[in-house]
Amino acid sequence: MLRIVTVCGCGQGSSLILRMWTEDVIREMGIEAKVENMEVTSAKGAKCDLVLTSKALVPVVEGQNHETRAINNYLDKGLIRKELEAYCDERGIVYKKAT
Amino acid sequence: MDTVLSILHWIAANIVDKASILLGLVAMVGLLIQKKGFSDVVLGTLKTVVGFLILEQGTNILVSAIFGFQPLFESVFGVKAAGLGGAYLDEFISKQGGNAALIMTFGFLINVLLARVTKFKYIYLTGHLMYWISLLIPAILLEVKPDASQGLILLVGSLICGVYWTLQPAYIQPLMRKVTGHDEIALGHTSSSNAFLSGILGKYMGKPEDSTEKVKLPKWMEFFRDVTAGTAFMMGILLIVLAVIAVITGASGTATLGDGLTYIITNGFMQAVMFAAGLTVMLFGVRMVIGEIIPAFRGIAMKVVPNAKPALDCPVIYDYAPTAVVIGFLAATVTFFVLMVIIGPVLKWTTILPPFLMLFFLGAVGGVFGNSTGGVKGAIFGGALTGAMLGIGQAIVTPMLSTTAPELAMIADPDWYFMVLILKPIFNLIF
Numbered sequence: 001m002l003r004i005v006t007v008c009g010c011g012q013g014s015s016l017i018l019r020m021w022t023e024d025v026i027r028e029m030g031i032e033a034k035v036e037n038m039e040v041t042s043a044k045g046a047k048c049d050l051v052l053t054s055k056a057l058v059p060v061v062e063g064q065n066h067e068t069r070a071i072n073n074y075l076d077k078g079l080i081r082k083e084l085e086a087y088c089d090e091r092g093i094v095y096k097k098a099t
Numbered sequence: 100m101d102t103v104l105s106i107l108h109w110i111a112a113n114i115v116d117k118a119s120i121l122l123g124l125v126a127m128v129g130l131l132i133q134k135k136g137f138s139d140v141v142l143g144t145l146k147t148v149v150g151f152l153i154l155e156q157g158t159n160i161l162v163s164a165i166f167g168f169q170p171l172f173e174s175v176f177g178v179k180a181a182g183l184g185g186a187y188l189d190e191f192i193s194k195q196g197g198n199a200a201l202i203m204t205f206g207f208l209i210n211v212l213l214a215r216v217t218k219f220k221y222i223y224l225t226g227h228l229m230y231w232i233s234l235l236i237p238a239i240l241l242e243v244k245p246d247a248s249q250g251l252i253l254l255v256g257s258l259i260c261g262v263y264w265t266l267q268p269a270y271i272q273p274l275m276r277k278v279t280g281h282d283e284i285a286l287g288h289t290s291s292s293n294a295f296l297s298g299i300l301g302k303y304m305g306k307p308e309d310s311t312e313k314v315k316l317p318k319w320m321e322f323f324r325d326v327t328a329g330t331a332f333m334m335g336i337l338l339i340v341l342a343v344i345a346v347i348t349g350a351s352g353t354a355t356l357g358d359g360l361t362y363i364i365t366n367g368f369m370q371a372v373m374f375a376a377g378l379t380v381m382l383f384g385v386r387m388v389i390g391e392i393i394p395a396f397r398g399i400a401m402k403v404v405p406n407a408k409p410a411l412d413c414p415v416i417y418d419y420a421p422t423a424v425v426i427g428f429l430a431a432t433v434t435f436f437v438l439m440v441i442i443g444p445v446l447k448w449t450t451i452l453p454p455f456l457m458l459f460f461l462g463a464v465g466g467v468f469g470n471s472t473g474g475v476k477g478a479i480f481g482g483a484l485t486g487a488m489l490g491i492g493q494a495i496v497t498p499m500l501s502t503t504a505p506e507l508a509m510i511a512d513p514d515w516y517f518m519v520l521i522l523k524p525i526f527n528l529i530f
Contacts, residue, residue, distance in 0.1 A: 009326060009460075013225050013412025016386070020394050037390070039382065041327045056421065060325065074415065075284055 002033035002093070003048035007061055008074075009040060018052060018074040025080045029095040031088065050087060052080070118196025119155075122388055123148035125204050129395020143391040150387025151196065157381025158189045162506060164373035165452070168338055171366050172450045174350040175341045176443035191504035195237050198249065202233040202256035207396050209261025211403050220407040221272075222400040223264035225287040226389030228412075231507070232260055232289065232515070238503040239519055243526040245502065251530075259522070267291050267514070268410035274298035278416050278471045287410025289514035290461045293488050294413075294468045297481030301469035305476030311423035311466070314475060326382070330455040331375035333432075335368055337453060342367030378456070413464050420467045423478040427466015430482025431458045431489070438490035451493045452509055461485050461512055485513070492516030499523055 006022055008014035015037035026033045036048070043051060043061045053061055055070040062068040069083050081098065088095050113120075126147035130140045192199075207229070214220045223229060236256040240247050268285035271294055275286050278298075286294065345351040346359040351366070353359045400407060417424045435453055442448045462482045469481025489511075496519045497508040507515070 008414060013227060014414040016226065016390065016393055017224065017409075017411055017415075020397060023394070038386070040325050041379065042383075054418065072418065075411075 002031060002050065004033055004035045005043055005046045005048045005051045005066070006035060006037045007040060007043040007051060007053035007057060008037075009057065014074055015039065018071065018080075021075065021077055022052065022080055022084075025077055025084060028098070029081070029084060029088075031084075031093060031095045052083065118192070118200055119148045119151035121197045121200040122151050122392070125200060126391040126395065129392060129398070133395060133398050146387050147391050150384050150390070152384070154381055154384025154388060155189065155192055155196075157377050157379070157384050158192055158506075159377070160373060161377030161381055162187050162189050164370050164377050165506065165509070167373065168366065168370040169450075171338065171341050171345060171370070172443075172452075175344050175348075176450050188504045188506035191238065192234065195234060195241075195252075198237055198252050198256065199230060199233040201253055202236065202260055203229050203392075205253065205257035206233065206260030206264060209257055210264040211400050213261060213265040214400070214404045214407050217265070219265050219269045220404060221265055221268035221285050221287070221410045222397070222404065222407045223268065223287045223410045224393055224397055225410065225412045226393040226396075227385045228287070228289050228512075229260070229264070230385060230389065231510075232263070232518075234504070235507055235511075235515055235518060236260065236522070238500055238507060239522050240526055240530075241503050242500060243523060244530040247530070255526075264410070268408070271295055274468060274471070275416075278419055278467055280419070283408070284415060285408045285410040286413065286416065288413040288464070289512035290413055290464045290485070292513040292517055293461060293481070293485040294464045297465040297477070297484055298468040298472050300484070301471070301473030301477030301481055303473070304469070304480040305473040307470070307472055307474050307477070309474030309476070310420070311426050311470045311475050311478045312420055314422050314426070326456060326459075327375050327379045329459065330378055331372050333453060333455045333458075334371035334374050338367040338371045339363060413460055416467050417463060420470050420478075423466040423470035424463035425466075426475070426478045427464070427469065427482035427485065428459045428462040430479045431462025431465060431486035434483040434486030435490045438487060442490065442494050449494050449497070451490055451497075454489060454493075454509060454511075457489055457510070457512060458486065461489065488513040488516070496520070 004022060006015045006018040008018070019035045019037040022035050026035065038046065040057060040060055043053070044063055045065060047065045049066060051061055051066050051068040052071050053068065054074070055072055058068055058070050069087070071079055071083060073079055085095065123144045127140060127144040130143045135143070210223055214222055233256060236259050237252050240252055240255055264287070268287050271286050271291045274295060276282055342351070342363040346353055346362055351359065351362045353362045435458060439451050439453065443450050462485050465481030465485035466478040469477035469479070473480065492511065492513060493508050496511070496516050497505045499519050500508055
């Protein structure tokens with residue numbers, strides 16, 4: 001089970017939106033993953049597989065406990081899918097290709 | 100018949116009255132509608148209930164920190180903070196949190212209905228603000244009519260929220276298109292008023308061609324990305340400076356240097372970090388509460404109004420002009436601090452507290468919208484205007500909520516201030 005964390009500055013609105021959109025993409029890709037959202041302070045030490053956040057916040061949240069990737073537009077499912085596919089390809093995780 | 104009545108009464112007293120349980124129920128219904136598995140439903144429901152209790156504890160800490168440093172403000176500025184010292188936000192949330200949960204739900208349903216039948220196809224998804232406005236409207240109503248029945252509170256609250264959540268994204272959309280360059284997303288945020296004014300007036304300040312994105316900013320400004328640290332830093336500087344002034348002028352009542360230093364640390368620094376702690380815990384709680392509810396709302400909305408635009412939290416616009424974000428924030432902060440000194444020691448009107456969270460997020464909105472029509476000068480204007488609205492709004496509105504939840508005025512966005520200013524007189528006329 002892949003553990004993904006979505007992050008925004010305040011942990012209120014944007015990270016939740018990214019989380020919902022990411023959950024949609026995960027469903028489309030047919031992979032097993034759990035997504036949580038939080039703000040910067042909690043995310044820094046988050047023990048998970050992958051952290052998704054904006055380019056500006058990557059230096060603030062990257063750490064040893066997880067891999068961090070930037071999603072430049074939280075609303076672009078295409079971008080989210082691209083990052084997740086790249087992540088899965090690197091680890092040999094199987095997923096449904098986009099139609 | 101008696102049994103039915105006593106069951107209904109039991110439900111009202113033990114479930115509806117307990118906001119945490121009510122919110123849990125809303126989440127549970129939402130999870131069941133989305134056909135989530137058993138463990139997801141149980142976990143999601145419990146997280147929502149616990150989240151609300153965390154939120155309440157956060158507001159307790161916040162309120163006690165405010166009481167902790169208020170005397171410091173008052174002794175240095177020589178003015179009492181008007182309106183505070185009456186009712187408290189934490190009590191208000193305990194009593195009205197359940198109603199807020201219901202208003203949020205009914206208001207959402209009204210939003211979906213209006214989106215379906217009118218041309219305003221916007222679905223409000225900024226959950227945490229939906230929660231706060233669902234609390235604010237009852238506060239305004241109860242100020243005017245303390246004996247308002249629960250039915251009235253729910254009716255008035257849900258109607259106003261439903262209409263606001265449908266129309267607020269609509270009126271700001273033309274300017275939003277200027278900012279984003281497309282029509283895919285809408286803004287669902289209670290900073291629509293300062294965004295609107297910044298966008299409309301920004302064009303008189305400068306030219307959009309002189310965009311903020313042509314300006315380069317120093318690296319250390321990235322520091323303010325962390326809400327906890329940023330709040331602690333800003334409040335810390337402010338309170339330490341005030342505490343030092345209090346010790347020097349003798350207002351602190353301390354005699355020795357040792358006592359003075361202790362005063363600066365306990366009344367200055369510790370209160371500031373306590374405030375940041377309360378804020379962090381509160382935000383953590385809100386996040387947990389809406390974490391299951393908003394996905395559920397979205398699921399429902401997508402089935403009923405499939406071509407609706409989501410109205411989203413303000414940071415969605417930041418990436419369109421990241422430098423404008425910082426410029427707007429700085430302009431807002433400087434303006435607010437200047438106003439704080441004018442409103443306090445100079446005019447002796449009242450004391451206002453700098454809301455770091457709003458100065459950053461909303462100053463940024465003012466900056467981005469101001470930049471879209473007026474470039475750098477527009478961004479500075481937008482930020483400054485936002486800071487002014489936050490400062491003057493807090494000063495005017497805090498006493499207007501003095502018998503219910505004055506602290507709402509300290510964590511408010513400009514739209515909240517307009518709501519109080521517009522609705523309170525209207526409620527006075529009707530009720």
